[in-house]
Amino acid sequence: MANLARLARNGDLREIREVLCEYDVPGIVDELERLDSFARAVAFRALPKDLALATFEDLDPPLQRELVEELRDEAVTELIADLDPDDRAGLLEELPAGVAARVLSGLDPREQAMTTALLGYPPRSVGRRMTPEVIAVAVDATVGEALTQVLDQERHAETIYTVAVVGAGRHVEGVVSLRRLLVTEPTTPVAEVMSEPVTVRASQRQEAAARVVADHGLVAAPVVDDERRLLGVFTVDDAIRVLQAEEDEDVARSVATNPLRRPYLSTTILELVRSRILWLLVLIAAATLTVNVLDYFEDTLAEVVALALFVPLLIGTAGNTGAQTATTVVRAMAVGDVRFGDLPRVVGREAVAGLFLGLSLSIVGFLPASLVAGRDVAIVLALALLVVCTLATTAGALTPMLARRLGLDPAVVSAPFITTFVDATGLIMYFLIAQAVLGL
Amino acid sequence: MANLARLARNGDLREIREVLCEYDVPGIVDELERLDSFARAVAFRALPKDLALATFEDLDPPLQRELVEELRDEAVTELIADLDPDDRAGLLEELPAGVAARVLSGLDPREQAMTTALLGYPPRSVGRRMTPEVIAVAVDATVGEALTQVLDQERHAETIYTVAVVGAGRHVEGVVSLRRLLVTEPTTPVAEVMSEPVTVRASQRQEAAARVVADHGLVAAPVVDDERRLLGVFTVDDAIRVLQAEEDEDVARSVATNPLRRPYLSTTILELVRSRILWLLVLIAAATLTVNVLDYFEDTLAEVVALALFVPLLIGTAGNTGAQTATTVVRAMAVGDVRFGDLPRVVGREAVAGLFLGLSLSIVGFLPASLVAGRDVAIVLALALLVVCTLATTAGALTPMLARRLGLDPAVVSAPFITTFVDATGLIMYFLIAQAVLGL
Structure with missing residues (x-):
């Protein structure tokens, strides 16, 4: 709602209230999530009190924190007192320690005790999310x-x-x-x-x-x-x-970004950049391997320039095949369909699948490739596809399973890393096959 | 449980029952999902009747169908009569029409009427999943x-x-x-x-x-x-x-595979291959664009072979950047944080983010690149990274949003397609920049 953003900038509380009151609580939450943090605070203040409480409860903790920073102390105390103990613990975790202490001291003793108890559990444990108010x-x-x-x-x-x-x-x-x-x-x-x-x-x-x-x-x-x-x-x-939230995270990690932990439109461009730049730097550093490989085979490349034509296609295919496997296996582990003990079975299945995939692609690609670059280079490409697809599926299955075993989040080391690894090793295979077949 | 698979192959029903009865229902479902369809039918027959009913209810419809095909008619009728109307509709949809009709006719008239009513709703509509037994x-x-x-x-x-x-x-x-x-x-x-x-x-x-x-x-x-x-x-x-189920599908589509719609270990290798091969063929066909681009610039490449060294790194980075954006935007659309009307805002944000990312990578990469390939090629690479990252984030934001507008599943045309598109256009930019900077 560009409209709501404009009203908020003009501070037109009465009109904001009218617009927002046409939504139900999830709708209001949706609208607030699309505003920048200043406009969000203005719009929030315009809400009638009962709606404000219900809305606040449903906002993501980072957005709750920003609101708390924008509102007056009395309003904050009241909002926080009204949260369920588990939601309150989630928010207090986000707040600077000083603010959290002030908020805690404003609660009645019973609520205070329950909240402090929850905060005693490790982050992301059930203790943080349960409510002690059980029957x-x-x-x-x-x-x-x-x-x-x-x-x-x-x-x-x-x-x-x-x-x-x-x-x-x-x-x-x-x-x-x-x-x-x-x-x-x-x-x-x-x-x-x-x-x-x-x-x-x-x-x-x-x-x-x-x-x-x-x-x-x-x-x-x-x-x-x-x-x-x-x-x-x-x-x-x-x-x-x-x-x-877990799904948000897995999706983010599957393409090597840090989870935003808040709705997309409520992030700043700087936050977007920050969530991605580190991994891109790591990946580009890893990609220098491919530079070294090509550098090493520069003579072969100079002799048969036609080999260079197929480099992006080959490593693109390897990357896609590896990403398919890695993502499938990561997902199967996340939902509990696959455990570490299944490693030999999973890797075996994927290696065979990779062989099939590589074979199919080789057969389909052979004729077009020979038309463009001659029979010999086409043979090199076909063999390389076969080897590289098998390599990609095997690495795609092995890496996330080993990562989990080492206590890492398998999603973190998945698709983009496998792609980069397969790029480098795939190129080595390609040039070794070329040297053998073309007799260089 | 290799153990359970072996027991099933030996048909040792009493021991299978002992093993399975140590689990609760979700545990039994887990174990059955890990067996091949023959062993699954044997193990299922070993279950005591009440557990069998509860377990059958929680299996995915494709596995239910396979079981139904393996069991005797009376057993099937009983199992299906015991399902909730919505689960029953889900299963009947999977069965061959003849079997479904036989099963339906075995139900009592009240259950029959409810099931037929549900089957009247379009697939994947709420009507198929609701239960008519409402208070x-x-x-x-x-x-x-x-x-x-x-x-x-x-x-x-x-x-x-x-x-x-x-x-x-x-x-x-x-x-x-x-x-x-x-x-x-x-x-x-x-x-x-x-x-x-x-x-x-x-x-x-x-x-x-x-x-x-x-x-x-x-x-x-x-x-x-x-x-x-x-x-x-x-x-x-x-x-x-x-x-x-929706999440399973989105994850699968994000790496260009067809959803398996059943637990990973219960699929055959052939099904794995089938779920991936079509998209790989489409992507490899699209990747021939990169062959054409390189063919077109073959003279430039032959003149400065050092340019070839950075091709995988450049297109890898472009692909990673594009995948990050595409996946972030697809997810934001899926959870309702972003709508089509937000297109200008989203594309604008991502273009600026791409510029920042490209700039950072250029700055960090410049010195190492000049050491390997000299200052001039490093300048080409730095400029190319800047342009290509911006292109990748813009395409990554634009493509899924336009796909949704055209009624396509945005996840289908996401990361791998954007990667392939950005590979080709990125290479064109790279060589055009090279020609301009190196005066070729």
């Missing part, structure tokens, strides 16, 4: 008693649809859905209707927990400590957010 | 009456946590959560506690509906027709599945 019923209660306990705790709970059943020391014995409680005879013991609990650990990575919630089709999962004591609850809406 | 209460009911109506319909409902409030002709007037109903005084009219309904349309694309559910943090959304009459409900677990 629990005693394992020796009847269904009727359990329902009463649920409704008693309702005011302070994020969800009441998934109920943890706990024994001594808040040890989680089972889970029962509110639905089950409602359709069961009130005198039945809870222990008889509860099911084996699907729990997540507070110290676990958020992404792993989110996949558990998604794979089991849950509305929420109880969060436990290592002794399986109840700490909180991790809900499906948080799981979706985690999965989407 | 509705009358808008003129009290909260107490509504609760009774909910519990009366419970047995046939997929979820009872989101309740549609309907008026005359099942027109959706609002939505109320079960939680709200439970904590409200029973004599209060439902109309007073219901909220503005967030609905999705049966004819809408599944992905768009899934984003609505995700963005609003819903457990379920009522599905309506174009007159806003209640047809069914679309639940968050289906929304997650849709988003993940």
Whole structure:
């Protein structure tokens, strides 16, 4: 909305409010994400209070931080007090320590304690994202008693649809859905209707927990400590957010950029450049390998200039083939379809697939290549395609799996790195084949 | 589990059952997905009946189809009768028409009617994924009456946590959560506690509906027709599945492969090759452009062979820069951060970012390049990097946005195509700059 940006620049709060109030909360969030940070703060101030609270809650933490920096102290305290404990922990992490401390001290003691507890968990762990406001019923209660306990705790709970059943020391014995409680005879013991609990650990990575919630089709999962004591609850809406953030990151890393961690239009050009330049420098440094290879084979190249004609096509094809494999394997690892133990199987499959692909491309490319550059160079190209495609798929499968084994994010070392590696080794193969076939 | 594959080959059903029963349902699904289709059928037969039903429900439709083809007719009818109507529609779509008709005729009339209704919606529409088993209460009911109506319909409902409030002709007037109903005084009219309904349309694309559910943090959304009459409900677990399938597809398309639509290890090598070969052929055909360009500038190349040294580095960098932009923009469009109307803004930002990136790379690369190939060629390379990076980011932003406008999936024409295009145009720039600077 260029319109909204203009209204914000003119400070026309009444009109901004009218425009924004035609949207629902996700719509308002969308619109705010498209403004620069100054205009966003102006537009935000124009929102009626209840909408402002709901909107603030749904903004990405970096945008929340910017807003907090633009607003007056009282407004900030109120906004932050109104967040769920997990969202609050996410925001406080973003804020400069001084501001975070001031905000924390403005909370009531109960909220303060919950937020501090969450901040004690490692970043990106489930502990940071759970809400401690979980509903629990005693394992020796009847269904009727359990329902009463649920409704008693309702005011302070994020969800009441998934109920943890706990024994001594808040040890989680089972889970029962509110639905089950409602359709069961009130005198039945809870222990008889509860099911084996699907729990997540507070110290676990958020992404792993989110996949558990998604794979089991849950509305929420109880969060436990290592002794399986109840700490909180991790809900499906948080799981979706985690999965989407993870996806954003994987997509960014697959083309060697740092994740922006905020909506595209809310980034500055400088942030875009910063997210990309480092990796480009690394890749260009790696690409100097290709300069060395060509330099080494300069005599061969000078003798048969026609060889140079096919260099971009050959390394382009190798790069595409390698990227296909790397991205497929990275994705299969991310969704849990492939584990490290599958390495021999995966590499074997991909090597064979690469051979097939190289063979097909060689056959299709042979005739056109001989027309352009003669039969001999065409033979060189065909053999090179065969070797290079096999090399590319093998490297494309091996690299991400080994990276994961070494504790690196496989996405970081994927497609662009494999492309650059395959460029250099592919060129070596090409010239070695040329020397052999052409007798240079 | 090589172990499980071996047991399946030996047909050792009792041991297979023991191994599989140590997993929960998502675990069993994981294990089955790693087997070939014969072993999968054997292992599946070893499952106790209740686990078999639950497992079958969670398999991808292509794997369900293969199982159905391996099992006896009575077993199949039973499995399919037990599926939710939306899952059943998904499977029937996969089956050969004759088998589908036989399966349909084996269902009881109520289930048959529901399934046929779902199959009437276009593929990938919400209608195919919703369940018609939705809970509705009358808008003129009290909260107490509504609760009774909910519990009366419970047995046939997929979820009872989101309740549609309907008026005359099942027109959706609002939505109320079960939680709200439970904590409200029973004599209060439902109309007073219901909220503005967030609905999705049966004819809408599944992905768009899934984003609505995700963005609003819903457990379920009522599905309506174009007159806003209640047809069914679309639940968050289906929304997650849709988003993940969409993500699988986008990832595949981003490196020019066709989506596998099934877990990696359950595909054959031939299927892997098939998913990639077509696009590789298209890309290699496009790459012949680079052969033409080099052919055209062969004299320049023969005169200054040092120019050839930097060809892979230059086009590699251009490709990486273009891929970064294209993938970032495709993702921003997919999550709704960028729309077609933003085209001038996006292209402008990316062109400036490209200029910055090119400038930085030129500055860093100049000294090393002059050491290898002399000052003049280094000047050519620096200027070429500047031009080519700007070209790459601009093309990377423009292509996916125009593709979307033309009704194509932007992911299909993204990174690899842009890379190939930028390879060819980048080479032209490089040689034109070389001719100008070196006075050839």
